[in-house]
Amino acid sequence: MSALTSAAVTPRPGAVLADLLPATSAARARAREIALVVGGAALTGAAAQLSVPVPGSPVPVTGQTFAALLVGVGLGAGRGFLSLALYLLAGMAGMPWFAEGQSGAAMPSLGYVLGMLLAAAVVGTLARRGGDRGAFRTAGTMAVGTVVTYAVGVPYLAAATGMSLGQAVSAGLVPFLFGDALKAALAMGALPAVWKAAGSRR
Template sequence: MTAIALPRKRVLADYVPAVAGVPATAGVLARDLALVAAGAGFIGLLAQWSVPLPGTPVPLTLGTFAVLLTGASLGGIRALLSLATYLVAGGLGVNWFAGHGEGFGGATFGYVVGYLLAATLVGALAQRGGDRTVARTAMTMVVGNILIYAAGVPWLMEATGMDFGTALAKGVVPFLIGDGLKVLAAAGLFPAVWALVKRIEKR
C-alpha cells in the first residue's frame, strides 16, 4: 500500500534569507540554528510577562502565546528544536521560565513539556497550510492549546495531589478567556502576514 504524502508549504521562517558568504548548505543551516535560538529566546522573553493568580500555582503568562507563534512561524522540526532548547536550558538553570523560573520539575513543568508538543504540532500543521486562513489558524492554535493542557494538567495533579476536577479548575478554567483572546489574535495575525507576503512576491 502506497502512502500519500501531503504537500509541504513554506512557513514564514523559510522566507528568512540564508547566511551569505558561505556554501549554500552551511548558510541554510546557520540560518536555521539562528532561528531556533531566536525562537527559544522569544519564548523566554514573553514568559517573563507572568501574573500570579490566587489559589493556583499556575501563573497567567504570555509564554503560551509565544510558543504558538514560534511553532507556526518556524515549522515542525525547527519548532521542536527551539522548544527543546528552551526546555533543556531552563531545566539546567537558565531562569527564563515564567516568572524567572528554572529547573526541572515543579507543579507547572508539565506545561513546559506541553509547550514542546504544541509548538511541534502547530509547526507541522503550518507546513500544511494551517496558518493561511482565519479559520485554519484558529483551529491550529486551539489544538496547540489543548496539547499544552493535556501535558500540564496531569503533571499538576501528580505534583500537587489535586484530583482531576480541582486540576481543571485551577490549571485550565482561569486561562480559557485569555487563551481564547490569544487564538483570535493569532487568527488575525498570520493570514494578514501571509497576505502581505503574497503581495511582495507578486512585485
C-alpha cells in the first residue's frame, strides 16, 4: 500500500471524512478532489429541491442548508467552499438548482446561499479540529454554521425585499428554528457514528 493510500484510509487528527477515501496515485487524487467538489455542489442542489413553502415568507423550508453544512463538514473548508462556490455560480448563471428550481441573481433568498458558502468553510475548519467527532461537538459545529448562514441571509432578505430587520427575522429565521434543531440532532447521531465505524479515536 502506498503512503498516499495509507494516509487516505487511516483516520488521523486534522482529517475530515473525505480524507478517508483512498487514492492510489496523484492523478486519481486529483480526480477524487474534482469529484468531491462537483458532488458536493450536486448534493446541495438536489437537497434544495426538497422544498416546502412557508406562508408569509419568500424563503421556503428546504434541505439545502443542511446539505451545505454536511458538505463543509465532510469535505473540509477548502473543498466545501469550492463546492458551494460552484453551486452559487452555476445557479446564478442559470442552472435551475436553487430552492424550488430557481436560478439567477435576483432572488431575495440568495443571501442564504452566500451565507452557506461562508458556513461551509467555517464548519469545514471546525471539522478539521474534531468538530464532528462527538455528538455535542457536532451539534455546536452545526449551530455555528447555521448562525453564519442566517447572519448573511437575513440582512440580505431585508435589503432585497424592503423589510425591516425585525420583519426579516420573523419571515426568514424564526420559522426555520425547529427544523434546524432537528437537522442538528440528525447530524449529532450520524457524523460521530461514521467516524466510529472508521475507527477514529475521539
